[in-house]
Amino acid sequence: MASSNIVEQLRQALGPSAVLAGDDIPDRNLQDWSTLGPVRPQVVIRPSDPQGVATAMRIAAQHGIAVVPQGGLTGLAGGSRPIEGGMALSLERLVGIEEIDPAAATMTVRAGTTLEAIQRAADDAGFLFALDLGARGSCAIGGNIGTNAGGNRVIRYGMMRDMVLGLEVVLPDGTLVDGLNKMIKNNAGYDLKQLFIGSEGTLGVVTRAVLKLFPKPACTMAALCGLGSYEAVLELLASARRWLGPTLSAFEAMWPDYWEVATRRVPNIRRPIAGDHEFYILVEAQGSHADDARRFDSWLESQAEAGTIEDAAVAQSLADVKAFWGSRDAAADFKLVLGPHSSFDIGLPVAGMDAYARACRALLAAEIPGCTSYFYGHIGDGNMHIIACVPGADAQPYDAIDDVVYQLVRRHGGTISAEHGIGLKKKKFLAYTRTPEELALMRVIKNALDPQGILNPGKVL
């Protein structure tokens, strides 16, 4: 009874095409990219404007039913997995770029717009939108904001948080809060947008955002280097920061086990350098001047002469740059080779990343028979990814793998999530990274904004 009431009320308020119930609910809304299985919500709402989101939220609050915001559903932690009997609030029809302001170097977008559409629109207008990550073609900017996405160029441009100037948000009680600020500096009261960035849709639903644009780089340089030790990796990173200064745009590391699978077993991936090395480093710089390419080359030569680099391939074209990234992006295709697996986005002190990798590889192999693990990541930011599984096993020992990885993170003073967020999957490990006082304060904030506990309940906390 109550259920059909809500659906009817939503249909009347938002129009029939915005409300899907029963068999009309598409499979895509049942789950995200995490290993958690599908869940069927009571109703899927697809408003086409911010007022529609506010209306849906207000009706949900009246009925006290749980609401799960959904964007591109590419999350890896289960943050947008629906709740049985609840409402999935999809932003798939709240799309489009509303304005590009060249003088302010800003873009105003709707939350359901894909990252790739935003990157292209910025490029067409002569700017760079600096966030970039593997799921660019599917992920929605609202989800990037909700998870404070990181990705490939954090070392230069920062995370999603650093690219948001203003937000429009719907609160759990249905209030629409317009904070579409376009100014770089605005200290008039609390900076409310910070509450919603990275809180995984538990405090409000982002409907529109003002994004910061950067000048388009004049040239992009990249090299793939083979190194003989982790000390050499740290030396190369330090010298890249000094020589390349703020042009340094990526510094990615791949450990040998990863490199082997990425370049020998994943299809269509080039192997830009031959020979075996202890580390494979992809370093990229974006210049504002043709000179910067020469500077990159002479830096690389100096590192080879000093013996820091054992071997290196330098990109001669943008096609080469893309091919170099291919080996790094191959992680997305490890499932073709390995089948189902766990993936991680832990953070660690940079100096201790190799020690962690060695310890983790050994412990996984010792405690879980047949377990193999692959290490790579945004090493310049202290962010390591891990892929782990027992190849060919009927059921993956997900929980056992989690336990090893996260207990070691705790011991090494790291964080259980550098960029993907907590969602459902990492909740039980949150206390490994946060103190009881921090967790209590998070609950105070959650209760203050969502006293009914209806917005994405059970996620993060």
Add this chain to the structure above:
Amino acid sequence: MASSNIVEQLRQALGPSAVLAGDDIPDRNLQDWSTLGPVRPQVVIRPSDPQGVATAMRIAAQHGIAVVPQGGLTGLAGGSRPIEGGMALSLERLVGIEEIDPAAATMTVRAGTTLEAIQRAADDAGFLFALDLGARGSCAIGGNIGTNAGGNRVIRYGMMRDMVLGLEVVLPDGTLVDGLNKMIKNNAGYDLKQLFIGSEGTLGVVTRAVLKLFPKPACTMAALCGLGSYEAVLELLASARRWLGPTLSAFEAMWPDYWEVATRRVPNIRRPIAGDHEFYILVEAQGSHADDARRFDSWLESQAEAGTIEDAAVAQSLADVKAFWGSRDAAADFKLVLGPHSSFDIGLPVAGMDAYARACRALLAAEIPGCTSYFYGHIGDGNMHIIACVPGADAQPYDAIDDVVYQLVRRHGGTISAEHGIGLKKKKFLAYTRTPEELALMRVIKNALDPQGILNPGKVL
């Protein structure tokens, strides 16, 4: 009775040297740098460790008395002005640098440490701490964090918020929250530090912070340019962003009235270029390579050839760079020339800043007989400063000046504070920049963290 009880309880808990009451209260704790007069608190507390801050806060909460955090007391908005009968919680003895971690490029500091001490320690360790502002010798880093300080190099390094990786904070109930994160990327739950940065000590008292360090620049270039129109200023800014890329570290504008006072009436200020111009621009870049100096010079030549610049002086030494900044920093000495005056830190869309300046100058002169006004600021960030007064008047018409300035800000779509904060002075204008929904949400946050309303009450909201 209650009063002497508290003082006694504080003395027993913190030791007698940490507790000053009655005639022992120093004049310095009675006011900040705003034009608001002195106020005598009941007691001044000077804990020497974070636990002492927590203890003092807990005792204040028991007695329900108001607590005002104080750092260097250089604020311009009255945020650290004490409250009659309340407690001034001074961080002047919670000072020192606890750690510099070269591998992580971080520094851990106590909240009462001056900005200058932090800049020097970073420099000694081979790094740059990028925040810089006129009050560097007196202001405390805890206050810089509380106000989300901006300053001279936001265009390159961002504001204080962008340089904080972790915070330790005492909540209004006396809970000590350790969030001294050192990692660049950490998405494990809500990013709680964002609540305390820029909330002007109304949500918690910062006791320690982990700060982000940058590589020290290899060279600093600067030029002082005379330009003939605001269109030329915008052209120069756009071309500086393109050519100089991320090396661009400051782009400061001075309008002619300001220039006249700064270089002809303030003592000991050089006038690096002769002649009269519509705009005086100080542009600075920090390079990671000697080449960057040549690039800066050739950029400047191209701008002169294109006619964008009418005249320019290029710094030949660091002494020149300092002298160029002298004309910009002369604002701090306008009081010697003009006497008491109002000063503002408004934010505006960059393209509309000159239109605002013209309108504001005209309206101040029309509505307030004898009122003169001087415009300058961090134009690359959309942040304009204004100094305004009626020279020689017995009492300055502060309220009338505020009304003109802020009503025009509202009309031009700006913000009443780009960097100094709201404190007491701008409270009544906050609704010019924030919507009713935003203000209501700020109150929800304030009530959730400080239900008794004892931490810096009456500030901001």
